[in-house]
Amino acid sequence: MDYAAFGDVLVFDITYRTNAYKKPFVILVGVSNHFLTTIFGCALFPDKTMETYTWVLEILMEAMDGTRPISVVTDGDRAMRQAIKKVIPNCRHRLCSWHLEKNASTNAHILEFTTDFAQLMLKKCKIDEFDNAWAAMVKQYKLKNNNWVLDIHLKRDNWAEAYLRGHMFAGMRSTQRVEGMNAYFNIFLNQKVRLYEFVAQYDRALARMRVNEAETESKIENSFPILTMPLRSLEKYAAELFARKIFSLFRHEIRKEVKLFVMERVQLEDHRTYRFGEYKAPTCTWTVEYFPVDIKMKCCCLKFESFGILCCHMIAVMKSKQLMCIPPSCVLQRWTRRGRSKCQQPSLTQICSTLT
Structure with missing residues (x-):
């Protein structure tokens, strides 16, 4: 169920040894x-070869009814890259920004270069x-x-934001979520754990996560x-629509919209383009295309395509058009409060059948 709702972006990393x-x-x-x-699955590897990575990815795809992720984030292991190209060749592969910054420091031995490299890696530019x-x-x-x-x-093209803009990564640039899970599993797993104990302890860790998630829900x-925003109707609609963290990010975009002003409007055959400038930074401009027939928008910053939430430039168009709610074309199901609603709950019979 989790994978069906949130499996568009997959993250995995081999950095952890915690068993006998x-x-x-x-x-x-x-x-x-x-x-x-959210955890989709786990595996104990015999080694770190391309064949092993390929096997794990193939088993994952089989378990998830063949549904492929849109994007994958990894630490850049060569064998892992080869397996990804073989099993899920059409997905967009991103290398972990944290590992790259660490490698820059190790290989160049120039502190200033490492700093500039990290900034350029995440710079949103052409x-x-x-x-x-x-x-x-x-x-x-x-x-x-x-x-x-x-x-x-x-x-x-696997790590520079300039090359990755417009590709969905759900806000993830590194494998640090896996690192965080490693720290979490330390509570339940240690190197004295035997294989028959390992699975039970893993299940205990997952159960604790489910309880925490239920509390959040x-x-x-x-x-x-x-x-708190002047655009009260739009803010209220977003609060009812999005999960709380995503609503907070959306509200931040509303705050940024205040600085924008319309520099140019151009009416074309089937849509209108808006060019925006920013207060005290008029050289920074953004263009939004607005299609009134189906109320679709596209901004040159590509935030919606990359992250799945509206940018401040698109919100400015909505304000200009007096829209009181977010158009369906600008809502990504995975970020809503009912993010899992499209996924059918498995019956008890199905669960028992899987276990046997």
Whole structure:
């Protein structure tokens, strides 16, 4: 059920050994509508070869009725990359930003380069702007012959935000959610745990997570956030629609909308374009296309395509058009309070059948 609702983005990392057999423990995770980590499955690996990674991904796809993720985030292991290309070739693969920053420090040994590299990696800009900035940075720190720098540049479409904009990653840039799960499982698992104990302890850890998630659901169902924005009708609609964390992010975009002003409106045959500037930063401009027939919008910042929530520029268009609610075309089911509603609850008979 979790995978059916939130399996569009898959994260996994091999960094954990916590059993008597000294085997890697791999957790396959995603992010729920509450912006919390949700576990799809786990595996104990005999080794870290392409064949093993391929087997795990194939078993995962089989267990999930063949549903493929849109995007995958990993630490960049070569064998893992090869397995992803083989099993889920059409998904977008992103390399973990935390691991890349760490590798930059290890391979370049220049603190300033590591800082600039991290900033450029996450910079939301056009591809040509990124390429120019990269060339200038490499020249500045005299790294044009550094093997790691040359190799990582060839993989830039797997880590640079400029190349990944518009691809859905649900706000995830690193495998740190897996790292967080590793710390959580430390409470239940240790290297003295035998295999027959391991599964029971893993189930205990999952049960605790389910209880915590149920508490979050209960709080949302039995409380309502205080409305503070001038766009009260829109804020109220969003509060009723989205899970609490996503609503908080959406409200932040409403705050940012105040700084925008319309620079130009152009009426075309089937849609209108709006060009916005920002108060005290008029050189920063954004263009939004608005299609009135089906009330669809597309912004050049591609925040909705990348994250799944409206950007402040699209909210500015909604305000201009006096829209009191968010158009269905601008709502991603996975972020709503009923994020799992499209997934049919399994019956007790189905559960028992699976277990046997």
